[in-house]
Amino acid sequence: xxxxxxxxxxxxxxxxxxxxxxxxxxxxxxxxxxxxxxxxxxxxxxxxxxxxxxxxxxxxxxxxxxxxxxxxxxxxxxxxxxxxxxxxxxxxxxxxxxxxxxxxxxxxxxxxxxxxxxxxxxxxxxxxxxxxxxxxxxxxxxxxxxxxxxxxxxxxxxxxxxxxxxxxxxxxxxxxxxxxxxxxxxxxxxxxxxxxxxxxxxxxxxxxxxxxxxxxxxxxxxxxxxxxxxxxxxxxxxxxxxxxxxxxxxxxxxxxxxxxxxxxxxxxxxxxxxxxxxx
Amino acid sequence: xxxxxxxxxxxxxxxxxxxxxxxxxxxxxxxxxxxxxxxxxxxxxxxxxxxxxxxxxxxxxxxxxxxxxxxxxxxxxxxxxxxxxxxxxxxxxxxxxxxxxxxxxxxxxxxxxxxxxxxxxxxxxxxxxxxxxxxxxxxxxxxxxxxxxxxxxxxxxxxxxxxxxxxxxxxxxxxxxxxxxxxxxxxxxxxxxxxxxxxxxxxxxxxxxxxxxxxxxxxxxxxxxxxxxxxxxxxxxxxxxxxxxxxxxxxxxxxxxxxxxxxxxxxxxxxxxxx
Numbered sequence: 310x311x312x313x314x315x316x317x318x319x320x321x322x323x324x325x326x327x328x329x330x331x332x333x334x335x336x337x338x339x340x341x342x343x344x345x346x347x348x349x350x351x352x353x354x355x356x357x358x359x360x361x362x363x364x365x366x367x368x369x370x371x372x373x374x375x376x377x378x379x380x381x382x383x384x385x386x387x388x389x390x391x392x393x394x395x396x397x398x399x400x401x402x403x404x405x406x407x408x409x410x411x412x413x414x415x416x417x418x419x420x421x422x423x424x425x426x427x428x429x430x431x432x433x434x435x436x437x438x439x440x441x442x443x444x445x446x447x448x449x450x451x452x453x454x455x456x457x458x459x460x461x462x463x464x465x466x467x468x469x470x471x472x473x474x475x476x477x478x479x480x481x482x483x484x485x486x487x488x489x490x491x492x493x494x495x496x497x498x499x500x501x502x503x504x505x506x507x508x509x510x511x512x513x514x515x516x517x518x519x520x521x522x523x524x525x526x527x528x529x530x531x532x533x534x535x536x537x538x539x540x541x542x543x544x545x546x547x548x549x550x551x552x553x554x555x556x557x558x559x560x561x562x563x564x565x566x567x568x569x570x571x572x573x574x575x576x577x578x579x580x581x582x583x584x585x586x587x588x
Numbered sequence: 589x590x591x592x593x594x595x596x597x598x599x600x601x602x603x604x605x606x607x608x609x610x611x612x613x614x615x616x617x618x619x620x621x622x623x624x625x626x627x628x629x630x631x632x633x634x635x636x637x638x639x640x641x642x643x644x645x646x647x648x649x650x651x652x653x654x655x656x657x658x659x660x661x662x663x664x665x666x667x668x669x670x671x672x673x674x675x676x677x678x679x680x681x682x683x684x685x686x687x688x689x690x691x692x693x694x695x696x697x698x699x700x701x702x703x704x705x706x707x708x709x710x711x712x713x714x715x716x717x718x719x720x721x722x723x724x725x726x727x728x729x730x731x732x733x734x735x736x737x738x739x740x741x742x743x744x745x746x747x748x749x750x751x752x753x754x755x756x757x758x759x760x761x762x763x764x765x766x767x768x769x770x771x772x773x774x775x776x777x778x779x780x781x782x783x784x785x786x787x788x789x790x791x792x793x794x795x796x797x798x799x800x801x802x803x804x805x806x807x808x809x810x811x812x813x814x815x816x817x818x819x820x821x822x823x824x825x826x827x828x829x830x831x832x833x834x835x836x837x838x839x840x841x842x843x844x845x846x847x848x849x850x851x852x853x854x855x856x857x858x859x860x861x862x863x
Contacts (some may be wrong), residue, residue, distance in 0.1 A: 321815050328807040331744055336755050362796060385748045389720045465688040489793045496797060504804040561858040568851035575847055579840035
């Protein structure tokens, strides 16, 4: 029994898995961000979902590290590096990707079982897409003022989101997630693990989705929805803003004067300090 | 004609072009007024312009914020590709929704809420472009760390910026070697074109097989090098964090930036109360 025979990963191996998934999935999402999508009618053909990369790695290694690595990679490479960071909204993507990949990784008990790998890949993708669609519908419902009042908007949102979900699931889910995963997992099995100093995952090691895992995932999803729907709290803020806007011309003028004063004082201080440095 | 056009576009989107744009975005603008600001101040600034527009439906206020973040984006000298993607993203999203709304029997009255939505989205994205592409990665990750973000996130940011050029080059090399040895299907007819496209996608997927193995080796090397330097202990050690963050300092320029932004925002509020 030497060190490489252990089936559970050590802390540094977990970090390796994290770094590996992060850089690979980050690279892939960077491409998808850069390559424009093209649409034929309503059907969108996007090269989206290189999700097969984290899925493959989550099935071969520790699912949690791979899942966190994947969402961090996406966040860092394609959002922060390209300056497309959307603030709180990114939290939703972060969590849904992590949950999808994690669940898929947990579902596979033995990476040599092709049926399980394919099913888990589809389940993970479907879960991620479904959560994304739900959040999107809720988002539009809360973000657009007088949602119900705009004729045709509610139906259109449900229709486009539902359609996008089905389209993504059938098109990218099968073509870009299930098939590549089925291609990669058996080929990498037993080859990539020694590179990280680990033994391949075997049947009955860790795996399966129990109540605890499901509970954590549901909780994560709720957090994602809440983050995305911080706009609900905006309802109160809008009211507050409206009442204040009526009465507060004088107050606004006061704030303008205060801010202008601050600018002038700062300019003076800056000049002063520059003179001190010079003198 | 069409052939030439697609060739032209493909030339524009070559791997080298992408790499250059990303690198330029990351490291090419150290000398801009925005990059010189303190990352903490910029993050606070972003917190305002990234959140508040969601909650406000006041048109003059939103317009004012939009103008301000446009100016800061110009000051940050963001790479062209990023701006192009931003435009594409904003207008494809809401424009598409508008078309579908029309399809379901909506009329021009749908334009107003959608315009407000577009304005909000545009303001928020421009603010994030200013902060996250205007700053260079090390300063950004230091700023995030100061606010107590997990060490792992700032590590990821620094690592990503260092590694990305290498990864891209390696990916390109693998793709090229696949192309050299491969035998792509003829693509004169429509059916052939579809098969050619499928072949290209397959090559990209195949390319990830060697890439995964290589990256696995590299990430092991990286992590072992980090462990040798005691990374996991340093990450949680307060003393180390203090030394790391000691380079950050807030100067008058930073306060001035905040004050001018505040002045502008107050002015827009003032204007909207007058209207």
